[in-house]
Amino acid sequence: MAATTLYLLTALIALTSYILNRLLVNHRILRALNIPGPILAKLSSKWLIITFARGEQMNTIHSLHARHGSIVQIGPKEISFASARACKDIYSVNSRCLKSPIYDNLGKPGLVGMRDKEQHRERLKRVSHVFAPSVLRELEPGLQAQIQKLVALIAKNEGRGFDIVKPSRMLALDIAGEVFLGGDFGALGAKEGEEPHYVQVMGLLIPYRGLETDVPWLLPLLKLLPFKRVKDFLGVVDYIYGFGEERVKQSIERYGRSARRKDLLTKFLVGDPEKGTLPLSDQEIADEVSNFIYAATDTTGVILSYFLYEMAANASWQEKLRQELEEARVREKGFEYNAIKQVPLLHACVYEVLRMHPGVGIGLPRITPQEGWMIDGIFIPGGVVVHTPTYTIQRNPSAFPTPDSFNPLRWLSSSDTKCAFAPTAEMQSHMFVWGGGEHVCAGMNMAVMEIKIVAVRVLCEFKIRVESEQTHKDMQMGDHFISEPKGGKGLCIFEKIE
Numbered sequence: 375m376a377a378t379t380l381y382l383l384t385a386l387i388a389l390t391s392y393i394l395n396r397l398l399v400n401h402r403i404l405r406a407l408n409i410p411g412p413i414l415a416k417l418s419s420k421w422l423i424i425t426f427a428r429g430e431q432m433n434t435i436h437s438l439h440a441r442h443g444s445i446v447q448i449g450p451k452e453i454s455f456a457s458a459r460a461c462k463d464i465y466s467v468n469s470r471c472l473k474s475p476i477y478d479n480l481g482k483p484g485l486v487g488m489r490d491k492e493q494h495r496e497r498l499k500r501v502s503h504v505f506a507p508s509v510l511r512e513l514e515p516g517l518q519a520q521i522q523k524l525v526a527l528i529a530k531n532e533g534r535g536f537d538i539v540k541p542s543r544m545l546a547l548d549i550a551g552e553v554f555l556g557g558d559f560g561a562l563g564a565k566e567g568e569e570p571h572y573v574q575v576m577g578l579l580i581p582y583r584g585l586e587t588d589v590p591w592l593l594p595l596l597k598l599l600p601f602k603r604v605k606d607f608l609g610v611v612d613y614i615y616g617f618g619e620e621r622v623k624q625s626i627e628r629y630g631r632s633a634r635r636k637d638l639l640t641k642f643l644v645g646d647p648e649k650g651t652l653p654l655s656d657q658e659i660a661d662e663v664s665n666f667i668y669a670a671t672d673t674t675g676v677i678l679s680y681f682l683y684e685m686a687a688n689a690s691w692q693e694k695l696r697q698e699l700e701e702a703r704v705r706e707k708g709f710e711y712n713a714i715k716q717v718p719l720l721h722a723c724v725y726e727v728l729r730m731h732p733g734v735g736i737g738l739p740r741i742t743p744q745e746g747w748m749i750d751g752i753f754i755p756g757g758v759v760v761h762t763p764t765y766t767i768q769r770n771p772s773a774f775p776t777p778d779s780f781n782p783l784r785w786l787s788s789s790d791t792k793c794a795f796a797p798t799a800e801m802q803s804h805m806f807v808w809g810g811g812e813h814v815c816a817g818m819n820m821a822v823m824e825i826k827i828v829a830v831r832v833l834c835e836f837k838i839r840v841e842s843e844q845t846h847k848d849m850q851m852g853d854h855f856i857s858e859p860k861g862g863k864g865l866c867i868f869e870k871i872e
């Protein structure tokens with residue numbers, strides 16, 4: 375008995391001293407820089423993981439910057455910089471900082487996750503033709519048809535509380551299916567619990583990858599559980615990428631490799647003969663397409679929800695924008711993108727939403743090169759994860775006075791809402807919604823096109839208002855890498871304009 379107690383005591387002392395030693399080692403890593411930040415964050419990387427799991431990483435980092443200033447330590451080897459200069463130092467084409475190892479867990483290898491600069495450049499050359507403006511024009515009819523389904527769904531629910539969050543996400547997913555795979559997922563309008571399996575499991579991919587990285591020992595234990603949801607969770611990677619593979623195969627069998635159908639898969643399969651760019655292999659195409667569907671869905675979906683919400687919450691801006699769209703005769707022009715893309719107030723409203731509710735509000739993590747790197751005037755040693763929190767930067771009051779107010783006018787060159795979209799250099803350097811440098815969002819033109827067509831078709835058909843005070847609370851922003859309304863829904867009332 376005494377021997378057992380002695381063993382247990384020894385084990386406990388060994389474990390405690392191991393943990394203390396690890397914490398002290400962690401504490402020393404960036405100590406010389408004396409950067410402010412929570413002591414728990416300096417001791418253990420688990421602090422940041424917990425804020426992530428709670429859906430509060432973006433808000434927590436924002437409060438830390440409000441308290442401590444533009445540089446905050448948020449992990450033993452992790453620093454957040456809330457300044458435009460840091461954005462340039464970290465993300466510009468000349469920067470030697472690379473995407474951090476966390477990108478290895480984002481999905482199968484492809485443009486989004488590639489960390490090696492040469493490999494990424496090479497891949498970008500092979501895929502960039504699918505995002506060319508001429509291709510975007512070809513996609514418009516498919517996009518318009520999907521968006522018309524949203525308008526019909528709203529019409530069906532006219533006059534009663536209609537949740538804008540889920541349908542916005544489902545529309546973004548259906549559009550991604552339409553443009554990348556030549557067919558939607560049947561997600562928009564599917565009844566609760568009857569959504570296609572892809573829709574039911576896609577939200578599990580990032581949590582699965584997170585668990586695989588942070589607590590890999592838990593996975594074999596989960597495999598022992600007999601529940602369907604757990605099985606879906608464990609099989610999510612195979613399912614999502616298997617689906618992409620299957621669709622690519624089907625498309626080749628049905629339409630061949632040189633089909634002139636108007637989807638991006640067709641463009642992938644033929645490469646870019648004009649520039650002599652060879653297509654990727656079928657497997658690479660399938661993986662890229664699956665990654666792109668991911669990159670395109672939740673980001674665009676959340677911005678669409680916030681666009682509708684800001685319009686509902688700001689009746690006078692909604693009315694001004696509607697008037698301008700009428701004057702631009704967008705209905706008579708069949709809501710064609712060409713007719714709407716230049717309306718300055720529409721562009722200003724979209725950018726104000728992108729500023730206040732960026733799809734990714736936390737920083738995009740990069741790792742400093744072995745020899746270290748100067749960031750915002752400070753020498754940061756090698757191997758440190760550094761980032762700039764988009765939400766905080768885009769609410770910097772020196773670039774955007776009264777940053778928490780929705781004010782599209784700030785984007786225009788004078789108080790006349792018909793005048794040019796003309797952000798100052800200060801504003802431009804503080805907009806980071808699309809990321810920066812070589813990794814700038816490949817789909818930004820497609821996303822803006824999608825948001826503007828939805829905006830115009832909905833505003834020309836309906837007046838919108840927020841259903842109740844609860845909706846404001848539900849729409850407060852949290853995040854799980856992608857920003858999201860904390861309440862998961864936002865009820866608005868749409869009334870048909872006669």
Ligand code: HEM
Pocket residue numbers: 485486487498666667669670671673674677732733734738806807808809810812813814815816817818820821822
């Ligand atoms: C409003 C919607 C969107 C937002 C806010 C957004 C935001 C971003 C951001 C911040 C990045 C940089 C990621 C990083 O550096 O780690 C990015 C990259 C990317 N986005 Fe988007 N995105 C949106 C829509 C789309 C769409 C519709 C597509 C369509 C395919 C897309 C495809 C991509 C791709 C492929 C990359 C990787 C680019 C690279 O590393 O070379 N995104 N996006």
